[in-house]
Amino acid sequence: MSPVPPSPYDAPALVAGHGFFSCLTQDGELLSLDREMARRFIERGNIPLVIHAPATARMLGLPPPGQPAPWFDLLELFAFVHPARPVVPTPRGLALALDIGDVPDKRPEADLLPRLAARLLADLKQVKGTEAQELVGALAVRLAKAGWIWGQAVTDVLGVSAPLPPEVMQPGDALRIWRNLPKWEETARRPPPGSKPVTPAEARARLTALLGPDSESRVGQADFADVATAAFAPRESPGLPQVVLAEAGTGTGKTLGYIAPASVWAERNGGAVWISTYTRHLQRQIEAETARLHPDAAIRRRHVVVRKGRENYLCLLNMEEAVNVAPTRGNAAVIALALLARWGVTSAEGDLFGGDLPGWFGEIFGHGIVSAVADRRGECIHGACPHYQRCFVEHSIRRAQEADLVIANHALVMSQAAWAQIQGVHATERGDPKDGSPPEEGAVPDEDGQPTRYVFDEGHHLADAADGAFALELSGLEAAELRRWLLGAEGSRSRARGLKRRLDDLVVGIPRLETPLDAAMLAAKALPAPGWSARLREEDEDAGPAEELPPGMMMPALLLPMREPVSEPVTVNPTEDFLRLLREQVRARTAGTGRDPAGRETGRERRGNRECDLYPLIPGLAEAAVTLARAMGRISEPLRTLVVRLEERLRDETDTLDSTSRGRIEAMIRALRRRALSRLDGWTAMLSTVATPPESEVTPQFIRFIRTESREGQRRGEQDVGLHQHWLDPTIPFAAVLAAPAHGLLITSATLRDETGSIQEGEAERVWEAAEARVGANHLPMPALRAALASPFDYAAQTRVFIVNDVAHDNLDALAAAFRTLFLASGGGGLGLFTAIERLRGVHRRIAAPLEEDGIPLYAQHVDAMDNTTLVDVFRTETDSCLLGTDAMRDGVDVPGQALRLVVFERVPWPRPDILHRERRLHLSQGAPGIYDDRIARLKLRQAFGRLIRARNDRGVFVLLDRRTPSRLLSAFPEGVAPRRMGIAATAAEIRAFFAEQQAARNSLP
Structure with missing residues (x-):
């Protein structure tokens, strides 16, 4: 009992x-x-x-x-x-x-x-x-x-x-x-911003006001604000934005340095400056700095807006559905939803991920409940939603349209630019550019309006963000998700309704709309059916086809315009057939696989992610790609016809359509283009070229490869497989779609340049040219203004750097012992950085309890049930704790003071040797692949070192546990910092002495 x-x-x-x-x-x-x-x-x-x-x-x-x-x-x-x-x-x-x-x-x-x-x-x-x-x-x-x-x-x-x-x-x-x-009310569209410049004197005056009379004066910060004003000068010709590349060393104070001229320009010209950074955590850090600009929270809310992707916010329609079914899901669902409701009515923005919902909420109540009330599947119906005027996202969008500063992230900015380009294509096809934007200018305004002025903080991540935004992936999960969006749940417990149910009452009885809708629904059965991943894993040829149409049935053309004539019946699922061949090619071309007596794959690679080149193709793959391209066309053409006819209905029935129906039709047109047509068109274009290998002597525009990987949501043992397409140089679409249409861009970071320490003639120019290539400035017709501002910190006095030369890199026990020794030597406050998750977990298992016994709590990414933001908050608060992490902890973590006094890198962060890196190394290294690799490693070391000293009174130690570290990488550290190679015991002794000296100096103060 x-x-x-x-x-x-x-x-x-x-x-x-x-x-x-x-x-x-x-x-x-x-x-x-x-x-x-x-x-x-x-x-x-x-x-x-x-x-x-x-x-x-x-x-x-x-x-x-x-x-x-x-x-x-x-x-x-x-x-x-x-x-x-x-x-x-x-x-x-x-x-x-x-x-x-x-x-x-x-x-x-x-x-x-x-x-x-x-x-x-x-x-x-x-x-x-x-x-x-x-x-x-x-x-x-x-x-x-x-x-x-x-x-x-x-x-x-x-x-x-x-x-x-x-x-x-x-x-x-x-x-x-x-x-x-509260409801938002529609207001008149904001007029285009003016073009009045900001003078250096005005920027410095605003900076002085922001800092206040008692703040520390930084010469570099004022100089940075001065340089940044060039990005707000008037544009002289279309396609020639004012571009500033400014490297600002850690401690320069670049955030207020660009907020000063940006806020002056926004107020003077009645426009918004979009400030973009790499992570949601950094967005909040920048927003916190704007409190100096607008101390009153209510006023700040009007002038400063944080924007994220729609999937980050509480969806009220999903919340309503969750509340309605909660009694059938048990008390746990009711409790979680009640506490979400308590948060929702109090939240400033309804931001579920990285906002004011605690990061530990999902860990305690289940991440599923949080994801269920977000729009994670892109199913927003916009104006057709009964909660449209109370929607958190719509509030945010409208506030952003009237704000002075919009704080976004690179992923959102890139995806909006990519989508704006697609909208521009649609508008040009109709001969009907939206909002008067000329097609030759590129992007058409999206829901937020196309900004004219950008500040890209953490600019060294621009290429990575562009790579994600402009890449294309035709995988099992992506294709199955599109099928689910089009056809609905198909018998599962999912509440997905499918396109026909969402549109049925708007098209029923109208043959011009019913016919293309029915054709698209039938054609969508060519996408992977439920259970595709398990079928793909089966290797028994007697398992039969994945899904068949009724005997003798063909995918009908229905007299719609088709890009290619179709004559052959389709009797198997063409997407699953294509995916099966992709998987066979990966298995055939990757090392470490074989068969055991039971016919199962063996070898070290069996459970890991694998990838191989697309060419040469295995037999049957080219034909499967052509067949799948035709199948995609059978889906896209009726959907395109449906969109055209829905637009005609909006025009022809203006006097009879009620507002609700009009809003639903407009929302569906938008969703069809964004969720279905843009994806299908990209897949079709990629598939149509599969049978034609690239010319060997020509530099490719795209890199295409096949990858198998385990994804979230798949059962254990199941893997996704897909054809991936990336730009060889992803800064090309960034420059064309986003940078060129803009009027001004400031791109800044503490690590734009790779300073090699070489004194060869022309080295400084080569370093800047490499920096410009990393951010895409070299693709713009007008040269960028370059500026480099040194850090105000005395790194030679404030830091020590050690390279430990007696720890075997392949011995996990020795590696764990080294971490424990170093963390004990510093008394905590240590950040351990890893290049592999499994090594991180192995070290954590070995040292967590011993460190705890000595009063040093240990936290770890990929181990603790906390998101990264919460882990960093814990690390910052528990000043003697230690934290283990990977790349996400290396970039953009701001932990000033004693809480972070030691950074330990387990090995040199060489670039991952995958196909993408191989091709870029070959074609973008200007004939020096070794230098290309070294540059990536040096910049990662600089970024990791930059976490260590965040204020003038900080002192810290950087340790690299890789005895193979080449001396040519040591220029990653600031001038005056001389890395020393020694054993682990001597390093620990030096660390203890260094911090004891610091403590003695503090004790001597009056």
């Missing part, structure tokens, strides 16, 4: 780590337990106060606690009491968020948790008498009914119980937040 849950006021408490467990018993006794004792304590039926129940269970070696959670998780209570408020999910993090002082610097014990619970429940009392009381009370009653473990305590504090009086909000209505959110 299950014990009755205790009141949180007298529940025991448990703080868990890798090597320690602090327990406060119900009798008030504070105990230190080992893992086995702590697990027995829980298994005896004790229901404790904890922080982050899934992480606690993992530390105990127990399965996830599930939902409703059987423990009093303080994070759940925090999410209810303080929604949309950041908090680090650790005892110290909660104490700081709740303004509880006297928390020990070292590891907090379990006796802190009852104090945190008491403070949260006391804060909840403050809701009484406020406007939020009715909603919060209704949600509390619904949560209690669903069995939320905090439900009774919360309803007691609020003084509510079921049933609620009829005149107040009822528990079920409290979940329907779309009824209570």
Whole structure:
């Protein structure tokens, strides 16, 4: 018989780590337990106060606690009491968020948790008498009914119980937040911006105002603001943007340096400057800096907008569907949705990923519930949605149209530019350019309007972002997803409705619309059917075709315009047939595979991702590509006809169509173009060239290859397979589609140039030319203005760099021992960077518990159940903790002060030796592939080193655990920093001495 849950006021408490467990018993006794004792304590039926129940269970070696959670998780209570408020999910993090002082610097014990619970429940009392009381009370009653473990305590504090009086909000209505959110109102379109320039003096004056009278003066920052003004000068001719390349060393203060002239230009010209950076985390960092420009949050909200892709925001239509089916999904779904509702009505922007929903929310309540209420599949119906005027995304879009500064990310900016180009093609085909934008100018305004001024921060990532935006992938998952969007769930439990159900009442009884719709639905069966991945894995030829049409049935032309005549019947699924041949070619061309006696693949490569060149083709692949191209045409042509006829209906029935129907038709036209036609046209164009190998003596425009890989959402053992197409130089479409139509661009980074340390004649010019090629400036007709501003830091005094020469790179035990030794030498504050996830996990397994025993918590990307942003927040808050990560932790992590004082790189970050790199190395290295590889490695080392010193008082150590490090890479480190090669023991001793010297200097201060 299950014990009755205790009141949180007298529940025991448990703080868990890798090597320690602090327990406060119900009798008030504070105990230190080992893992086995702590697990027995829980298994005896004790229901404790904890922080982050899934992480606690993992530390105990127990399965996830599930939902409703059987423990009093303080994070759940925090999410209810303080929604949309950041908090680090650790005892110290909660104490700081709740303004509880006297928390020990070292590891907090379990006796802190009852104090945190008491403070949260006391804060909840403050809701009484406020406007939020009715909603919060209704949600509390619904949560209690669903069995939320905090439900009774919360309803007691609020003084509510079921049933609620009829005149107040009822528990079920409290979940329907779309009824209570504000509406946006349509306004007149903003006129085009002016072209008045910003002078250097004006930029410096604005910078001085932003910094305030008590801020530190930085000469380099003022010079940066001065240089940046050139990007805001008037454009002199179409296609000739004003381009500035500015390398600003760490500590220059480039964020305020470009905000100063950007804000002056925006205010003077009535236009928006789009500031783009690489990650969502960096977007928030830039937004935080704009508080100096507009200290009042309400005013800042009008002038500064953060923009992300639609898939990042809470979709109210998905929320409505989730709420409607929640009672059939159990109490766990109700609890999660109730807490999401509490957040949704409080959130400033409805940003689920990287916004004000805590990053740990999905870890505790399930990532599936968060993904389910986002538009992750591109199914937005725009104006046809009943919640359109309350939509978070639409609010954001309209605010961005009136804002001065729009803070976006490279992926969004690139994808909008790519889509704007497609829109321009559609408009040109119709002879009807939108908004008067001439076709020769390139992009047509998208929903945000095409910006004229850009600032690209973290500009060294532009090529990577362009590579993702302008690449093409015809894979099983991509094609199956399109089929699902067109045909719907096809018998699965998915709620996907399919195109026919979404359009049926708009086309029924209208043969001109029904005919192409039916033709497209039948033709869409050529895309991979449910279960395609399992069928692809089967190697028994007797398994039969993936899917057949009824006997004798052909894909009909239906008198629609076809790009190629079709005469042969289609009796097998052409996409699955093509994918099968792609998979066969990868298996045939990659090393390490064979067959065991049972006929299964063997070898080291069997479970990993594999890739091979497209050419030469195996027998049958060229013919399969031609057949599939025809099948794609059978889908796209009726869809194109449907779009044309829907547009005709909008024009011809202006006086009879109601507003709802008009909005739905407009939304469907947009979705058909973006979700289906643009993809099908790209696939068809790629497939039509498969049978023609590129000429061997000609530099290719595209790189095409085949890849198999495991993807999220696939069952264990299943792999996706696809044909991939990338631009050889992805900065070419970036320059043509985005940069050339713009009026001005500032591209900045701390690592634009690869300074080799060479004193050869012309070396400085070659370094700049390479930097321009990396960001696409070399493809623009007008040369860019170049500027390099040195870091204000004294790296020779503030840092030390060591290359450890006695750790075997292929010995995981030795590598783990080296990390443990170094982290102990620094007393924590260490960031360990890895080039391979498996080595990261192996090191973590070996050193987490020993470090914990010495009071150094260890966190790790790809190990801990936290997203990257939350991990960095924990690392920043727990100043003696250590963090292991990969590339995402190397770039753009800003952790000033003692929290980051040691960076350890496990080996030289050489570029990954895949097909993409091979081809770019061959064709873009200007005959020096070795120099090309060295440049990539040096720039990665510079970026990693740049994480170390973020302020004048920082001191730090950089260690490279690769005795094979060539000396030619050491110019990656700043001038005056002399890397020293020595053993691990001597390195640890030097680290201890370096930080002891720093501590002695601090102690000597008055």
